[in-house]
Amino acid sequence: MAHPHILLVDDIPDHARRYEAALRQGGYRVQLVHSGAAALLAARAHVPDCAVIDVRLPDMPGWDVCRSMKADAALKHVPVILLTADVTAVSAGDAAKSGCSAWLAHPTVAQDVTRAVAHVLAQRRASPASEHDAVVGVAACRACGSDRIRATLRLGAIQYYACRACNLSWRVESNVIVA
Numbered sequence: 001m002a003h004p005h006i007l008l009v010d011d012i013p014d015h016a017r018r019y020e021a022a023l024r025q026g027g028y029r030v031q032l033v034h035s036g037a038a039a040l041l042a043a044r045a046h047v048p049d050c051a052v053i054d055v056r057l058p059d060m061p062g063w064d065v066c067r068s069m070k071a072d073a074a075l076k077h078v079p080v081i082l083l084t085a086d087v088t089a090v091s092a093g094d095a096a097k098s099g100c101s102a103w104l105a106h107p108t109v110a111q112d113v114t115r116a117v118a119h120v121l122a123q124r125r126a127s128p129a130s131e132h133d134a135v136v137g138v139a140a141c142r143a144c145g146s147d148r149i150r151a152t153l154r155l156g157a158i159q160y161y162a163c164r165a166c167n168l169s170w171r172v173e174s175n176v177i178v179a
Helices: 013-025 036-045 062-069 089-098 112-122
Strands: 005-009 030-032 050-054 078-083 102-105 149-155 156-164 171-175
Touching: 005 013, 005 036, 013 050, 013 112, 036 050, 036 062, 036 089, 050 062, 050 112, 050 149, 062 089, 089 171, 102 112, 102 171
Parallel strands: 005 030, 005 050, 050 078, 078 102
Antiparallel strands: 149 156, 156 171
């Protein structure tokens, strides 16, 4: 697939700029929109090869955008990656029910978005084989093993996580620095 078309839906300007730049640097053509309604219009006007959608949008949840795309005969084959701070088993279930192909802890290093897109496109399927396959990134607490974790603050190449079960906070350092 030469220069796949990616629909990026994010209303946070600095996240959107970083993610868009990383995707373009990765060889993707990117269409950036800032709301769920704009995403649905854009997807229907020019069907993307993959959509990356923030769960928190100003007009509707990203989950709903994904469900709407999957209910549309022309868009149901489009793999969708959702960006969410909630990385629990409940979220994995919601992700599976919405039909998304993967979800990624957000905020994230922009290159992680590019890697997630490459991974999903390589799978060549509109949905993951299992809920576990939909998780991209940290999925369990290092101390208690709970899946009730949240991506919290990101500072440069460091992403912080917090466990809701045991209150442990930890950081994961990437070798990629956010500009």
